[in-house]
Amino acid sequence: MSAATDDIAETRGAASETVKANAEGAAVKRTLGIGFWIALIWLGIVFFAAAFAPWLPFKDPDANYIQRGERPPYPPSMAHPFGTDQDARDILARTAFGGRVSLTVGLVAIAMGMFFGGLMGILAGYFRGWWDRIFSFIFIILLSFPSLVLAILITSLLERSLRTISLTLGILTIAPVGRVARATTISFTEREFVLAARTLGAKNGRIIIRELLPNVVIPMSALALLGMGVAVVAEAGLAFLGLSVEKGPTWGKVILTGAGSRDLQKYPWIAIIPIVVLFFTVLALNFAGDRIRSYFDAKETAL
Amino acid sequence: MSKTAETPLLELDDLKTHFRTERGLVRAVDGVTLSLKRGESLGVVGESGSGKTVLSRSIMGLLPSSTVNHGSVKFAGREILGLSAKQMRHLWGAEMSMVFQNPLNSLNPLMKIGKQITEPLRLHLNMDKATATATAVQLLRDVRIPEPERRLSQYPHELSGGMRQRVMISIALACGPTLLFADEPTTALDVTVQAQILDLIGEQRRDRNMSVILVTHDLGVVAGHTDQIAVMYGGKLVEYAPTKTLFADMKMPYTKSLMRSIPKLVDPSHSRLATIPGRPPDLVNPPPGCNFAPRCLYAQPKCHVEEPPLVQANDPSHKYACWYPVGTPEFEKRDAELQATGYRADDVMAVS
Numbered sequence: 001m002s003a004a005t006d007d008i009a010e011t012r013g014a015a016s017e018t019v020k021a022n023a024e025g026a027a028v029k030r031t032l033g034i035g036f037w038i039a040l041i042w043l044g045i046v047f048f049a050a051a052f053a054p055w056l057p058f059k060d061p062d063a064n065y066i067q068r069g070e071r072p073p074y075p076p077s078m079a080h081p082f083g084t085d086q087d088a089r090d091i092l093a094r095t096a097f098g099g100r101v102s103l104t105v106g107l108v109a110i111a112m113g114m115f116f117g118g119l120m121g122i123l124a125g126y127f128r129g130w131w132d133r134i135f136s137f138i139f140i141i142l143l144s145f146p147s148l149v150l151a152i153l154i155t156s157l158l159e160r161s162l163r164t165i166s167l168t169l170g171i172l173t174i175a176p177v178g179r180v181a182r183a184t185t186i187s188f189t190e191r192e193f194v195l196a197a198r199t200l201g202a203k204n205g206r207i208i209i210r211e212l213l214p215n216v217v218i219p220m221s222a223l224a225l226l227g228m229g230v231a232v233v234a235e236a237g238l239a240f241l242g243l244s245v246e247k248g249p250t251w252g253k254v255i256l257t258g259a260g261s262r263d264l265q266k267y268p269w270i271a272i273i274p275i276v277v278l279f280f281t282v283l284a285l286n287f288a289g290d291r292i293r294s295y296f297d298a299k300e301t302a303l
Numbered sequence: 304m305s306k307t308a309e310t311p312l313l314e315l316d317d318l319k320t321h322f323r324t325e326r327g328l329v330r331a332v333d334g335v336t337l338s339l340k341r342g343e344s345l346g347v348v349g350e351s352g353s354g355k356t357v358l359s360r361s362i363m364g365l366l367p368s369s370t371v372n373h374g375s376v377k378f379a380g381r382e383i384l385g386l387s388a389k390q391m392r393h394l395w396g397a398e399m400s401m402v403f404q405n406p407l408n409s410l411n412p413l414m415k416i417g418k419q420i421t422e423p424l425r426l427h428l429n430m431d432k433a434t435a436t437a438t439a440v441q442l443l444r445d446v447r448i449p450e451p452e453r454r455l456s457q458y459p460h461e462l463s464g465g466m467r468q469r470v471m472i473s474i475a476l477a478c479g480p481t482l483l484f485a486d487e488p489t490t491a492l493d494v495t496v497q498a499q500i501l502d503l504i505g506e507q508r509r510d511r512n513m514s515v516i517l518v519t520h521d522l523g524v525v526a527g528h529t530d531q532i533a534v535m536y537g538g539k540l541v542e543y544a545p546t547k548t549l550f551a552d553m554k555m556p557y558t559k560s561l562m563r564s565i566p567k568l569v570d571p572s573h574s575r576l577a578t579i580p581g582r583p584p585d586l587v588n589p590p591p592g593c594n595f596a597p598r599c600l601y602a603q604p605k606c607h608v609e610e611p612p613l614v615q616a617n618d619p620s621h622k623y624a625c626w627y628p629v630g631t632p633e634f635e636k637r638d639a640e641l642q643a644t645g646y647r648a649d650d651v652m653a654v655s
Contacts, residue, residue: 191408191409192403192404192405192408192409193408193409193410193411193412195365195403195409196401196403196409196410196471196474197411198365198395199363199365199395199396199399199400199401199475200395200396200400200422200423200426200474200475200477200478201392201393201395201396201397201423201426201427202422202426203392210414210422211411211414214411214413214414215411215412215413
């Protein structure tokens with residue numbers, strides 16, 4: 001008897017709970033979720049460390065901190081929290097300074113892709129006709145060219161400076177970003193608000209900048225975050241082939257110093273720690289990009 | 304009134320709008336002649352694909368440049384057909400504007416309402432920010448939006464469908480156009496909201512002495528809100544009359560069929576709704592004779608061979624294109640036969 005009443009009471013409690021949850025759910029504003037903010041905090045730390053590395057209390061990334069009576073590499077310790085590599089260089093400092101190069105490459109590459117790809121994609125999608133034919137043809141050529149071969153070709157022909165690497169990876173991001181921009185522009189151009197703007201006397205330039213651009217930039221920026229992750233990984237890939245920036249550490253080069261099979265077995269921290277930093281950074285970029293995309297997607301469907 | 308009666312605001316003379324396609328020339332609008340006085344409203348009625356939307360867009364010059372246009376469109380006495388987009392831009396918004404079918408799509412989702420209303424004001428009327436904002440508030444008040452000041456800083460998704468359509472109307476009215484196109488303005492809205500929106504358009508028309516072209520597929524919508532009605536079929540005008548005359552004395556069997564396909568309150572429940580059998584004509588290869596003949600329950604052999612011209616009824620303002628209009632002996636005889644079979648369209652088609 002008492003068990004039965006308990007059951008009923010419980011059911012009632014649960015029912016009122018659901019009602020309450022529903023009522024709250026309706027009132028709750030859509031959020032990006034805690035994961036997004038964790039990803040953002042991680043990215044903040046990494047970017048801060050990279051941007052201000054010379055002014056932060058890091059050790060000299062190129063100095064050899066040989067300890068008397070012991071052969072490097074040294075495992076993580078109080079003096080070297082991430083340990084050192086075979087030349088007794090501080091891995092924490094090298095990772096921070098390496099981030100300067102790797103993240104710059106990622107940022108420049110995606111900025112280039114956003115600017116040129118976005119411009120070409122929007123013009124192609126809005127005007128169609130010859131603009132579309134020419135730019136779509138360029139995108140197809142860029143996409144069908146094996147990207148690694150192109151990167152190797154350019155970096156082995158030109159000096160391996162930060163600028164060359166960034167621009168090479170930048171060229172490779174034009175086509176994917178451009179295609180997204182073009183497709184999004186086409187779908188928005190067919191929406192009636194663009195025609196409505198035209199019937200109110202807006203010129204093409206105004207329609208593109210005021211009506212289309214804000215709508216197209218959202219999916220583009222989500223893609224940009226994903227693309228930046230790809231560019232950072234691509235730099236590491238080039239470093240692995242010995243084709244990354246010549247001067248100073250990069251994440252790819254730091255990983256490479258510890259990537260020999262013997263080193264990986266005996267001194268795993270040399271490669272693993274920068275790999276973990278790279279992994280979490282790319283993961284955070286992807287996650288943040290994905291969350292932004294779905295956040296605005298849902299907003300669209302709610303319209 | 305007598306002065307405006309002399310110069311119509313809009314005059315179409317044999318307007319033809321054809322599209323070149325791979326299949327051939329699509330005659331979307333094929334010889335439409337009509338005129339509209341300042342302050343009057345015209346209902347353009349027809350099925351999907353009858354050319355009513357193309358008609359309004361081709362008057363406004365919104366169609367791609369590959370479109371082939373013939374005839375003449377005179378706006379306030381000036382020929383505007385074939386003007387470039389650059390020349391038309393002075394008219395768009397300021398002289399003629401348009402309210403679209405779907406208020407969900409016709410507002411920019413990422414721009415605040417206030418920005419969307421003030422932009423044309425600042426563009427066409429060179430208003431400064433404060434004046435434009437004050438005008439926007441007044442416009443929103445005109446279209447009966449509560450708390451207009453607060454709406455200015457809201458985004459379209461924060462408003463309901465009817466509210467968005469009101470905003471759309473206020474944007475279209477912002478620069479005081481003399482001609483407003485309303486392209487199925489109520490199709491995407493709830494029935495209760497539909498009447499409000501139509502009343503609102505009518506009220507603004509009277510207040511601003513503006514002409515309205517109401518494009519719709521619903522005869523019921525135009526009945527109470529227009530002075531004239533143009534019924535289109537297959538890109539052609541098939542009946543054109545003052546609203547009262549049309550409803551009192553329909554000539555064209557097509558108009559009659561449209562009327563019959565509206566459900567009526569006096570019908571017993573579960574009575575079958577009358578439909579028009581078949582589909583709108585292929586505008587690349589229109590049928591010989593009358594466009595409507597293949598679907599017309601009253602078609603006679605002549606209808607399939609010879610195209611009926613647009614002729615005047617007893618009332619000179621009433622025009623129709625039909626060989627055997629409602630009231631002729633041929634029509635009445637056929638109608639009696641149809642009455643006997645109970646207007647079952649499919650049965651009738653099987654017989655004929």
